[in-house]
Amino acid sequence: MTASARAARLGAVLLLAAGPVAAQEAGREAEPAPVVSETGAVERAARPRPRPSEAPRSAALTAPGAPVAPDAPRAPPPSAGVQVRALDKFSGLTTQFGAQLGDPTRYERLTITVRICERRPGGDVAFIVIADDKTPDAPVFSGWMFADSPALSALDHPRYDVWLASCSTRAAEAP
Incomplete structure (x- = not known):
């Protein structure tokens, strides 16, 4: 070398x-x-x-005094209630009504309970449980409904169609 x-x-x-x-x-x-x-x-x-x-x-x-990264996007505010639309397929009548979160609401023979409803940039989304008086042991629907795409996750019932119209962020908007 x-x-x-x-x-x-x-x-x-x-x-x-x-x-x-x-x-x-x-x-x-x-x-x-x-x-x-x-x-x-x-x-x-x-x-x-x-x-x-x-x-x-x-x-x-x-490090004290170091620059802080911007906050992550915050979750949308929870809503106080929802507006729901329902169709009676026998009579052809469409009804829109309000429901409070967590409170069971009656429509004909259905009991509709909204667990969660959020307003998001892509549209309102809600977790809804629907029970029928004819089958009280199990709900006929339990899942997420989307206001912008009602057919994406729909109630499969022989007589009624139920879909989410919108979420309300103030208690005054939901009767």
Whole structure:
């Protein structure tokens, strides 16, 4: 090996060895020390993965006065009630009525209970449970209904169609 090759290899080793010192001075975690193989090649040792409990926290969480990331989008406000439309297929009459969250509401022989209703940018969505007096043991419908797409998740009943019209964010809007 020539003198210039040895100097180049030594310079590379010194440069790599200075990495941990510079990292410690900067407050970062030090890189593993380089390894020189018998052939003269400089290799970096594999860096061990930190355990989840040892994972470094971001500077924004730990440094006082650090800039704070903008808040994540907030959940839509819960509604106080809903507007529901129902169709009696025998008579052909369509009725729109209001229902309060959590309170069972009667329509003909159906009992409609709205558990959750939210106003979202894509349209209102509600979790509705509908029971029929003829089958009191099990609900005839239990699931999400979408105001913008009533056929997406619809009540399958021989006599009635029920769908979500809209959510109300104030108690005064839902009778």
